[in-house]
Amino acid sequence: IFTELKEAFDAEAQEILKPRLLLTAAVPVGPDNVRGGYDVPAVASYLDFINLMAYDFHGKWERETGHNAPLFAPSSDSEWRKQLSVDNAAKLWVKLGTPKEKLVVGMPTYGRTFTLTNTMKTGPNAPASGGGKQGEYTKEGGFLAYYEICELLLNGAIYIWDDEMKVPYLINDDQWVGFDDEKSIRYKMKWIKENGYGGAMVWTIDMDDFSGNICSGNVKYPLIGAIR
Incomplete structure (x- = not known):
């Protein structure tokens, strides 16, 4: 399919005398999915860039806590989870x-x-019975938008920075939330630049603090701003 799309984009660009459309894909991070489902050299040769879906590493489908998007795996992980x-x-x-x-x-x-x-x-890796309570606005168990997380912190949830994973998590009674904030985003951007990766993308715009009224001192989109 990538071959056919690339050829169609090339043909269209010549026909309308405009630059060719970019051909990109969002790809998974699970090692078994990557090795089993992708001819990576072929895919990389056809695509202009590859969006790595570097999140959902852990979640309510597991019975122990794990961060949504740790930059590095914690030392308490099993050998398999360290991937x-x-x-x-x-x-x-x-x-x-x-x-x-x-x-x-x-x-x-x-x-x-x-x-x-x-x-x-x-x-990390503490026993869990499943996902956390649904958010007031997103209404999905095991999942909270950043602005909902900020509300928990404003209402007394305990913030913990994990220096191994270079990301924070919070504890609110029996609720455990692994998330990214401006500090962890800046660590990740520094890591991207130091390692020579192409850049960053975000999922998703409307889950950042778009109003600027909750998270970070009247700054709209604090996480996307940190990426920029």
Whole structure:
């Protein structure tokens, strides 16, 4: 399909005498999905850039807490779970044949949530019974928009910065939320530049603090602003 699209885009560009449309794709991060589902060198040769969906590494489908988008895996992870990080996913796509400059790394403006089974165990890989409570606005269990996370923090949730993963999480009674904030986004952008990756993309615009009234001192879109 990439071959046919590229040929069609080339033909159209010649016909209308305008630059060719860009051909891109959003791709997964699960190591089994990548190795089993993609001829990476071929895909990379046809695409102008590749959007890496570097989020949803962990979530309500698991029975232990895990961050939505850790830059690096925590040392408490099992050997298999250590594969599930932004850094590892990017390296895997490059190792399998993606030019670094074509790799665009996804940044989430939402968090994944869990309900703890024991409020005395609150770190990564703590026992969980499933997803956390649904948000007031997004109304999906195990999932909160960044502006909903900011509301929890304003109302007394405990913020914890994890220096191994280079991302924060919060604890609110039996609720555990792994998310990105301006600090973690800036770490990720620095990592992108240091490693020579193509850039960043965001999922999704409307889950950032678009009003600027909740998260960061009257700044609209604080996470997307940090990416910029």
